[in-house]
Amino acid sequence: MNVAPPKPARNWPLLIGTIAFLVGMTWWSGHGIGFSLTELLCNLAGGQRLLQESWPPDFAFLPRLYGPFLETIYIAIIGTVVGGILAIPVAVLAARNLTLGRVVWFADRNFMNILRTLPDLFWAMMFATAVGFGPVAGALALSVFTIAVISKLWSESLEAIDMGMPEAVRAAGGTWLQMIQFGAIPQGLQHYVSYALYAFELNVRASMVLGLVGAGGIGMILETQRANFEYERVTMIILAVLVAVLLIEQLSESIRKRLA
């Protein structure tokens, strides 16, 4: 007696279509970017030479990284604070339950999505062009980037709050601002702090590479050393960056865990 249940039916057209799309897309992309394993293998010899040149890292270079490294942290702090403050109204107006009417919600939501499409270095390039090379451009770029990160995440947690408190403020005759201030923000505060710390982690990481486009910080040294093919120094910079990023992430993560 066969007690085995029948095999679930497969949706063959969908399966074949998906596989065809995946294979086609991969072939087209691989072709387009000149993907070739032979080239990779041929170049491995050159790569080995590069790796030999970049090891050991030039530790004598380390003291010169101190100033630019601090500048990187300053940029990240300014970006997080400015962006964190500006993100509050953007997030509140993008939360469906708190916003001021459908038109405002729709406009703010689209504004937020458009901010999110451009990567951090694009903002850095634009601000470097507008206000000149240097850390100010980096701080402005990270401010915009931070608005995009925090407002997206926080508007979603604001949509999940208990609407009892805001309604109570309204019922007691409070204005819209008072409703936000006393009814909504206290409930979302913990999430906000946690997202702000997360944004700070992202900003530290981003501010390390902003200098590649002239927006200040340790990346500017990285760019000059890379252009001169001083790979022992490049390795030194990257190692220092990695250690710093990992340390700050650990610190921030432990604060976030304590908050949760």
Added chain:
Amino acid sequence: MSTNPGLLKPQKQVGWATWATFIIGALFVWSLIAIEFSPGRMIQVPGQVARVLSFFYPADMAYGWSAVLPAIIESIQIAWVGTIIAAILSLPLALFGARTLFPRIARFVKLISATARAFPEILLAIYFVPIVGLGAFAGALAIGISSVGMLTKLGAEVVESIDFGPVEAVEASGGSRILALRYAVVPQVLPEIVAHWLFRFELNIRASAVLGVVGAGGVGGVLLNTLRYRHFEKAAAVLLLTIIVVLIIDMVSGEIRRKIIRG
């Protein structure tokens, strides 16, 4: 408040929030001073930004179609190949990185993935460009390697959250660990893991757009050059097309992700 003694104002106390605000404020001001971002400079910023933005109009769309669109397509191709590389490498790593299935190997796998995650892809590209030469191939390798870390971590978390019933059922009927993976674990985790791949593809589009800055192909190099030579109408075309293409890909990919998760 003598008229209504029952209604007391909540007592204000100087808690950690006040201290934190104070410390952050102090750090903020110190940072502003350190990078010489003075009030006088701040007042200039809106004017400077508005001036450059006014040069952006009208966008040079002829340049957009002929030079920018191919570069954006190259960015998409870089992101795609990078995501495929990362997906292929991370699937076995995610399985072996699950604490619940392979307690000993998992610790080692998680260490690798944490290290891979710490590298911004643009720093990896700095090494790949001299190895495989200027161009998109270096970008795809950098994106692929740096995505492995995050996909392994997220994938391992999905595997750790599975229902163990099917695994025990396979082993009880005499199947090996590998068979259990194939018939009990992979079918459970695949939808969520594929959704993570798609999400990473969305992130990789942005990452690959930037890689052109170090000569690893894609649209970033075009933006850098147009801004450097002050061809603002051309830069406007880059920004406009990038925003539109990324919005479309986000929408399509987000819709597919929701469909996959719902099943």
